[in-house]
Amino acid sequence: MTRPADWIICEHCDSVYLRTLLAKGESAHCIRCSALLERGRRFNIEQLLALTVAAAILFVFANVFPVIHISLQGLSNEATLWQSVEALAQGRITMIALVAGIAIILAPLLQILLLGWVLGHAYAGQIAPGFKLCMRSLEHLRPWSMLEVCLLGILVSIVKLAGMLHVSPGMGLWAMAMLTVLILLIAGKDIRRLWDDLEVTSR
């Protein structure tokens, strides 16, 4: 008798497969539509938790320190991520500041906090209070977290301004670059494994 947790359904074409255990670095693809079904686990819960803590620290650095520093004829200026979002909050276009704020500050922050919460409890072998809500929120946040786009945006801005004035990257940029990599590693779909690992009971 197979349990529902043994089935994998391809989310792109609805094909049903029996789950097989994958080793690290292996991945399963749908034979009908060739979408990715599942990837072998890269990290255990302890490692994921450690990466989440590292991401939290880097997030603070990325937001406290300026990402770009410029100077022009003796005057100098620098901008943090928050100041960039604020720069968009002008009159009629304030709404776009909201979108940018969610994409580069709020969504990554929530991802790190929620991951820390569920992984911290999972590390202790417990199901975190509000586990279902946290996991659902993580799914909905994923497409709106755009740190990698922001990173490219910072690089484009540096090149753009380099023609007119003196530009140098700030501390925040390095933190931001490392944070981007960590978020890609920890906040992907792989986190769904917690449902199976913790054997969350179905009603």
Added chain:
Amino acid sequence: MNTPPYARELGLCLCHTCGYACSLDAHKCPRCESVVHARKTNSLARTWALLLAGLIFYIPANLLPVMFTNMLGSGSENTIMSGVIEFWKGGSWDIALLIFIASIAVPCVKFAVLGTLLITCQRRSRWAMRERAKLYRFVELIGYWSMLDVLVVALVAALVQFRTLSSIEPRIGILFFGLVVVLTMLAAMSFDPRLIWDAEVNDVR
């Protein structure tokens, strides 16, 4: 090659939030308690609506200025395209190409691909199903990179603030452009790629 059965044939239905195989008559996923649907509700109509809204906003996004630059007393307003041309003429063709891809090519590709997918699904076409499925995943993958221009304007406007000497301010065009990105992302999310494969099964709908 043996093709696997469809979930519907086995009386199963996928929970999109946690990946659990629910039974077809379930309204809520028994594991994560989110609402489950055999197919996303009103997928085609919603995707059409969001896509057309995005297409309409794309016009002011390109015509209205996105940025006002005041450099040592001489002010100028830039649209997305004029920004690209400026980079190109200034010799940084690589940045020009990058912004062109992110701000112009990506949204256009999204409109074209989602439009094609919607029309072929409505006609229940069996043409190139595997390729169309890949096309959908490609659109999902590239969609959010269009936010690049919005973030560049934000950063540059936050940095260049030297009062009368020189300053850069965002302009209304960037709002429309940001909305285009959000709307097309929502359109891609509300499209259900399983509709492509439903053309194979005759008794659905």
